[in-house]
Amino acid sequence: MAQMNMIQAINSAMDVMLERDPTVIVMGQDVGYFGGVFRCTDGLQRKYGEHRVIDAPIAEGGIIGSAIGIGVNGLRPVAEIQFADYIYPGFDQIASELARLRYRSGGDFFSPVTIRTPCGGGIRGGQTHSQSPEAIFTHVSGIVTVMPSNPYDAKGLLISAIESNDPVVFFEPKRIYNGPFDGDPDKPAVPWTTHPKGEVPEGYYSVPLGAAEVVEPGSDITIVTYGTIVHVAQSAARLAGVDAEVIDVRSLLPLDIDTLRRSVEKTGRCLVAHEATRFGGFGAELATTIQEECFWHLEAPIERVAGWDTPYPHAFEWQYFPGQKRVAAAIRKVMEAA
Amino acid sequence: MAQMNMIQAINSAMDVMLERDPTVIVMGQDVGYFGGVFRCTDGLQRKYGEHRVIDAPIAEGGIIGSAIGIGVNGLRPVAEIQFADYIYPGFDQIASELARLRYRSGGDFFSPVTIRTPCGGGIRGGQTHSQSPEAIFTHVSGIVTVMPSNPYDAKGLLISAIESNDPVVFFEPKRIYNGPFDGDPDKPAVPWTTHPKGEVPEGYYSVPLGAAEVVEPGSDITIVTYGTIVHVAQSAARLAGVDAEVIDVRSLLPLDIDTLRRSVEKTGRCLVAHEATRFGGFGAELATTIQEECFWHLEAPIERVAGWDTPYPHAFEWQYFPGQKRVAAAIRKVMEAA
Amino acid sequence: MSNKSRLHIPQPSARPGEEPDFSYLPVSPAGAVDRPGISAKTRDIEHLAHEMVRVLDDDHQACGDWDPKLEPDDLQIALRTMVLTRTFDARMQRMQRQGKITFYVQSLGEEAVSVGQGMALKPKDMLFPSYRNQGLFILRGTGLVNMMCQCLSNTRDMCKGRQLPVMYHDKEGRIFSISGNLATQYPHAVGWAMASAIKGEDHVAAAWVGDGSTAEADFHHALTFAAVYQAPVILNVVNNQWAISTFQGFAGGERRPFAAKGLGLGIPGIRVDGNDLLAVYAVTQWAAERARRGGGPTLIELVTYRGGAHSTSDDPTRYRPSKEWQAFPLGDPLERLKGHMIREGHWSEDKQSQLEQEMKDKVDAAWQEAISFGTMSEGPFLDPQDMFEDVLEDMTDHLLLQQEEMLALKD
Amino acid sequence: MSNKSRLHIPQPSARPGEEPDFSYLPVSPAGAVDRPGISAKTRDIEHLAHEMVRVLDDDHQACGDWDPKLEPDDLQIALRTMVLTRTFDARMQRMQRQGKITFYVQSLGEEAVSVGQGMALKPKDMLFPSYRNQGLFILRGTGLVNMMCQCLSNTRDMCKGRQLPVMYHDKEGRIFSISGNLATQYPHAVGWAMASAIKGEDHVAAAWVGDGSTAEADFHHALTFAAVYQAPVILNVVNNQWAISTFQGFAGGERRPFAAKGLGLGIPGIRVDGNDLLAVYAVTQWAAERARRGGGPTLIELVTYRGGAHSTSDDPTRYRPSKEWQAFPLGDPLERLKGHMIREGHWSEDKQSQLEQEMKDKVDAAWQEAISFGTMSEGPFLDPQDMFEDVLEDMTDHLLLQQEEMLALKD
Ligand SMILES: Cc1ncc(C[n+]2csc(CCOP(=O)(O)OP(=O)(O)O)c2C)c(N)n1
Ligand SMILES: Cc1ncc(C[n+]2csc(CCOP(=O)(O)OP(=O)(O)O)c2C)c(N)n1
Ligand SMILES: [Mg+2]
Ligand SMILES: [Mg+2]
Numbered sequence A, B: 001m002a003q004m005n006m007i008q009a010i011n012s013a014m015d016v017m018l019e020r021d022p023t024v025i026v027m028g029q030d031v032g033y034f035g036g037v038f039r040c041t042d043g044l045q046r047k048y049g050e051h052r053v054i055d056a057p058i059a060e061g062g063i064i065g066s067a068i069g070i071g072v073n074g075l076r077p078v079a080e081i082q083f084a085d086y087i088y089p090g091f092d093q094i095a096s097e098l099a100r101l102r103y104r105s106g107g108d109f110f111s112p113v114t115i116r117t118p119c120g121g122g123i124r125g126g127q128t129h130s131q132s133p134e135a136i137f138t139h140v141s142g143i144v145t146v147m148p149s150n151p152y153d154a155k156g157l158l159i160s161a162i163e164s165n166d167p168v169v170f171f172e173p174k175r176i177y178n179g180p181f182d183g184d185p186d187k188p189a190v191p192w193t194t195h196p197k198g199e200v201p202e203g204y205y206s207v208p209l210g211a212a213e214v215v216e217p218g219s220d221i222t223i224v225t226y227g228t229i230v231h232v233a234q235s236a237a238r239l240a241g242v243d244a245e246v247i248d249v250r251s252l253l254p255l256d257i258d259t260l261r262r263s264v265e266k267t268g269r270c271l272v273a274h275e276a277t278r279f280g281g282f283g284a285e286l287a288t289t290i291q292e293e294c295f296w297h298l299e300a301p302i303e304r305v306a307g308w309d310t311p312y313p314h315a316f317e318w319q320y321f322p323g324q325k326r327v328a329a330a331i332r333k334v335m336e337a338a
Numbered sequence C, D: 001m002s003n004k005s006r007l008h009i010p011q012p013s014a015r016p017g018e019e020p021d022f023s024y025l026p027v028s029p030a031g032a033v034d035r036p037g038i039s040a041k042t043r044d045i046e047h048l049a050h051e052m053v054r055v056l057d058d059d060h061q062a063c064g065d066w067d068p069k070l071e072p073d074d075l076q077i078a079l080r081t082m083v084l085t086r087t088f089d090a091r092m093q094r095m096q097r098q099g100k101i102t103f104y105v106q107s108l109g110e111e112a113v114s115v116g117q118g119m120a121l122k123p124k125d126m127l128f129p130s131y132r133n134q135g136l137f138i139l140r141g142t143g144l145v146n147m148m149c150q151c152l153s154n155t156r157d158m159c160k161g162r163q164l165p166v167m168y169h170d171k172e173g174r175i176f177s178i179s180g181n182l183a184t185q186y187p188h189a190v191g192w193a194m195a196s197a198i199k200g201e202d203h204v205a206a207a208w209v210g211d212g213s214t215a216e217a218d219f220h221h222a223l224t225f226a227a228v229y230q231a232p233v234i235l236n237v238v239n240n241q242w243a244i245s246t247f248q249g250f251a252g253g254e255r256r257p258f259a260a261k262g263l264g265l266g267i268p269g270i271r272v273d274g275n276d277l278l279a280v281y282a283v284t285q286w287a288a289e290r291a292r293r294g295g296g297p298t299l300i301e302l303v304t305y306r307g308g309a310h311s312t313s314d315d316p317t318r319y320r321p322s323k324e325w326q327a328f329p330l331g332d333p334l335e336r337l338k339g340h341m342i343r344e345g346h347w348s349e350d351k352q353s354q355l356e357q358e359m360k361d362k363v364d365a366a367w368q369e370a371i372s373f374g375t376m377s378e379g380p381f382l383d384p385q386d387m388f389e390d391v392l393e394d395m396t397d398h399l400l401l402q403q404e405e406m407l408a409l410k411d
Helices: A006-020 A044-048 A060-072 A088-098 A134-138 A151-163 A229-240 A257-267 A282-297 A324-336 B006-020 B044-048 B060-072 B088-098 B134-138 B151-163 B229-240 B257-267 B282-297 B324-336 C042-049 C072-097 C111-120 C134-139 C144-152 C185-198 C217-229 C258-265 C277-292 C333-343 C349-372 C384-388 C397-410 D042-049 D072-097 D111-120 D134-140 D144-152 D185-198 D217-229 D258-265 D277-292 D333-344 D349-371 D384-388 D397-410
Strands: A024-028 A053-055 A076-080 A114-119 A144-146 A168-173 A213-216 A221-225 A244-248 A251-253 A270-277 A303-307 B024-028 B053-055 B076-080 B114-119 B144-146 B168-173 B213-216 B221-225 B244-248 B251-253 B270-277 B303-307 C126-128 C205-210 C233-239 C269-273 C298-303 D126-128 D205-210 D233-239 D269-273 D298-303
Touching (some): A006 A044, A024 A060, A044 A053, A060 A088, A134 A144, A134 A168, A134 A270, A213 A257, A221 A229, A221 A257, A229 A244, A229 A324, A244 A257, A257 A282, A282 A303, A303 A324, B006 B044, B006 B076, B024 B060, B060 B088, B060 D185, B088 D217, B134 B144, B134 B168, B134 B270, B134 B282, B151 B168, B213 B229, B213 B257, B221 B257, B221 B324, B229 B270, B229 B324, B244 B257, B257 B282, B270 B282, B282 B303, B324 C397, C042 C258, C042 C269, C072 C134, C072 C277, C072 C349, C111 C333, C126 C185, C185 C217, C217 C233, C233 C258, C258 D258, C269 C277, C277 C298, C384 C397, D042 D258, D042 D269, D072 D111, D072 D277, D072 D333, D111 D134, D111 D298, D185 D205, D217 D233, D233 D258, D258 D269, D258 D298, D384 D397
Parallel strands (some): A024 A076, A076 A114, A144 A168, A221 A244, A221 A270, A270 A303, B024 B053, B076 B114, B270 B303, C205 C233, C269 C298, D205 D233, D233 D298, D269 D298
Antiparallel strands (some): A213 A244, B144 B251, B213 B244
């Protein structure tokens, strides 16, 4: 086992797949010679050549549109969108084409494109380098949506995504690229070497799409979350002094409802947390599903903690970010409700 | 008072505003000489000239992008997107620019664009002429999202939208352009003349953004819905033999939570229904908000009825559409839950 | 130039009630445009975008370097396919009017585009059509019955009832799935061609959009990517003068031919008489050969006229002169090919009548067979359960539940 | 041409460790390109897109018809603004390195673009900049303190703390809000210009994007709408050879100048030496006058070089030769203008040193004033409550609740 941060784990997933499967290609802005602005594709072009690790024009719609055609012609493109905030120019190609192709052609055509994109705030990126638009994708039928919270999952899930014949939008919470982040920006940064999920096999393995993980068992309350907030939630539960069961959803669609149900049936209380804006966020789907499934077990309303319903402001990053305090307050609210 | 169908009411709203306010302009594909593929802009170019009712190239992104600039320069553009299914090429301009401009410029700039677009199925339009993508917009902070269910509201809300300094995405459920539709496609079509909301003043009036309407009072269950399903829900409640309170949300954002809360606190049971796909749909936000607000009054889980989580299939339109039977079954389920 | 900026609104040359006027469309004489070699420098052949490649003259004679000198057999295949396409269209149009299918789009007047271009390409070349390229499917043997079954959304529908009529595809025949969203197929074709190049194969891709659709982002993306990677792709713009009610000037065709839109990226453009099967064939073959040899993309503008309504939902008498087609200077592609074959002595009016009858019978027989697999009103029907398939490769749990919910409701 | 299609990968002329090589960039001699009248037919001036308008020759002499013959006072304003821009940039870059601001983008080497173009436009013309146009703000008097306060996200930040540093705007100064999303401002400028035409005003709009950004959809939309409606707009492409690590060939600049990208729509293109203030001024004035008189849009490509890193997050030594800028054939815009002024006898090295010192003092003073309104670490701070303002014109109920929730948490 090696120690890897999330960037290295993601790099390793692509490396492994480029090596194993000659049909895999990587494309995106600055991914080739330079190795990506976050270095996720560092060294891959040197190793696999310019025809398999391809720099692309600055046109997200063109990257996704051409990736679809590349996929239809038997290759497996892994396309990087430099920031999730810049995925929207490609949204039509994702929602109208990539997501629809298998369905509308009666199963005759499909394109196994994986779209990787860094998301989330906490790096002083301001409103155009901090967004978490996952809910916009989970509402489009025909796309798998994934967000890992650690290097081990990142590599395993990315390998599954690349191997999948379905289109996958793979969100990478950039705040935790280099280390887990418990939500407190004033503490010194912690590297992944301090975290068990920073141990990552060098070779091939996969983590299945569609399976949540109970990252911390507990009995008082279920916290359903994903991405950066997995770590924040764990700290917040400690802060609140509550024995929380923390579930990392990992795969937003397909959603592992069973794991959520089992937990909430046990705890009777539930908090849903994510970094994306709250209104119409993925938390709404989680909360609604859970109340549908577990209503009779619920002892308190399901609460949501999320980004405020504003753009992500540069100056108020830490007032905006749903940090420990906010999560802890919500935990207490759920625990106290009666 | 005149009798108007929804097309006429929408046309009248633009007519009134073009007349009252010389800064209002209308633009879109086929909206000028031809008067729009659904005839919503019929006669307006003849009346107001080619510089105020403007045919546009087939580029939704260009229409919205240029409308933003037009709005910044002091005019009030009302842009038509021919089908909501074709709004995605303009999504980046809506989400990254139109919605963000006021915020990011500290309030110094804004663009009062109204985007009108026909949505929803039931007209045998297949998967690319039937979508209801409202949830994708309600999750973007900085946009008002509206969907009227009748001619009176359509005109009054569209006038409010045009007068608003905020960007508004105005969804027009095309299935009810010509008459209310109770969800049963085998019944003869009913014109708006049979419906009280088909009575529409010829001149100026407005319906406020942000206010839901209780379209049918009742005590057993609250049905929260909007668009075409308002009519389906009313029939379904009768079919189920239940005294339902039917709420037409009308304005999805801002959302009139008070009206929802009051009703559910009274009835203790709630069904949320819309035509859009269910997973991550606006129903999830509605259900989550309601359980947050009214948990202690709820006697049963909140149920959702929605389009299935597939594209809208041409052949199975009526198995797909959340019609009376499905809504009635869900009503019964909520009523029987204990 | 005026003295003040004022919004310019492009104007079609004639509106209903006015005389058709095609003076805006410069037409080169047949044979007048030179045929450069496929290794010509793009800089030296920019004029091809501004003139109009034509082979058949007014007397139906083939002239000039672009004459592909097709064998009589090939000409007959072309004519046959064009007649079949038109016959098929007419029948399906009628079936829509009778309520047998929900929607239809004809290619009336544009048949030479699909047939001529399809013939010039090789079977392994991949086609990315718009909704007005039915000739490609007919030519590649998708089969009338299969196409009709698609339009009927019946038990043999290749799309399993999921798409509007005319949104065909043909995996075996290497024709991509048609989208209702305009121009989206353009970057797909470029991507497909990029993959072909990456794999070192020599198959080319070809894509079609209408004049109006060139305003979409995907057009720009496709051209940019095609130029940057020198993808082996043929990008076709079918300029049929109209985009629903909007004439081609609104897509930027007022000042320059659509063929010129790639010149700024170094993509050679050829404007061709789209109603001249020989010219269409010739330029396509030229572009295909060029792409196959590593010469990169070509943009072809096919100048034609949309003979019918935009679709069965449209009424063109509201926005254009009803006699405009008759006045179109490039005539009717069927008449012109027929005239040429008669002139060359391989064909006659008699044979034409026979062919037309034969095609009518063929379409009739196909229709009878197609409806045996179900219509919108009479079974057999597709199983609505299938609605939940193919969203993803495997059905997710939440779709399984929805499927069950639907089934429970039916009982 | 090879014998087989193969994916073409554009290559920069040199990578780290290699000798810089600008042989790919044809440079016209100063004064060599003719200056057509503003009513020239676009067809007759296509060559302007392929040559390079230059006024200043290697001896700093102004040559040819494009010489705008600026008064010495104007030249001094230009030089002053360019020096101020560079001084401001250097200071802010340093402040970022010291952790005083989170991010910065310099315009090092490209100062003549903003200053020359800004000077050629009228005060009521509206500007739609990219993040590398700080010279426009400096020229129009936004004020260094205001700009610094924006970079500091402090209590005087015009963006109220909401945007990354450098994302300025100036409502009074008629400069639009900068977006982090590339190229989105292009259609805004066109729309603004359309409105200007609709209202019968004669103000023009001008927009800037980088070479890399021309691949985005908005570039195509803007060109299409500008051409269709003949909007009074100047569309500028700042070709500084690089888009982060990606050289301009990946945006389609390998085969044709960016200036040629509008020719297929009938938009005249002018390629100009972007480091030659006089040439920049002259072509901009020509395009503005043309637009103002109803002549429609012009696309201007400004050939320059990104002298520094892409941003403070970037390290260009990883992907390009570190001495590339020194080898750039168009030199340094400041040196060239200074040289010209000295040659003309209006200026001296002494005056230059004084000016540089004066500008440094000005920037120092501005910085002292700016930080008095707060820094990232020291107050006064903006009130976080304001985060909830301006999402919509009026705060919605759900935002009010969130605001309360946040306030409650603080206690
Ligand atoms: C993205 C998108 N926008 C709008 C439409 C609606 N629409 C369908 S066909 C059409 C006109 C297309 O014209 P053109 O590209 O010239 O093709 P033609 O129909 O003439 O073959 C329009 C606007 C659509 N299908 N997709
Ligand atoms: C839509 C979008 N995609 C990607 C990015 C990330 N990005 C920021 S700057 C940049 C390069 C832009 O290069 P160019 O247009 O040449 O401008 P320059 O920086 O050279 O001035 C990229 C890719 C972005 N900001 N927006
Ligand atoms: Mg057309
Ligand atoms: Mg650049």
